[in-house]
Amino acid sequence: MADTDDEKFHAEIERLHKRLEWISEEEARSALVGGIAAQGSFQPERDRIIQRTDELLDEWTALTKARNRQE
Secondary structure (H helix, E strand, C coil): CHHHHHHHHHHHHHHHHHHHHHHHHHHHHHHHHCCHHHHCCCHHHHHHHHHHHHHHHHHHHHHHHHHHHHC
16 A cells, blocks of 8 residues: 555656646747746746645655554
8 A cells, every 4th residue: 555655646746747847848948939938927837836746745744654653
């Protein structure tokens, strides 16, 4: 069960990380041509992803601590 939970957390964090990478790349490309991505259009999504990543890490930490106490 622990490995499955860890894999789920890891997969979700990896998915969020890849989305952040994509946003960063879009913003960089957009900056070269003055596109809207360079003007902060992705900032709300970036903020949401960072908040969700923090929440996941907190949940994962709490789960890991609870598991360690049971051992």
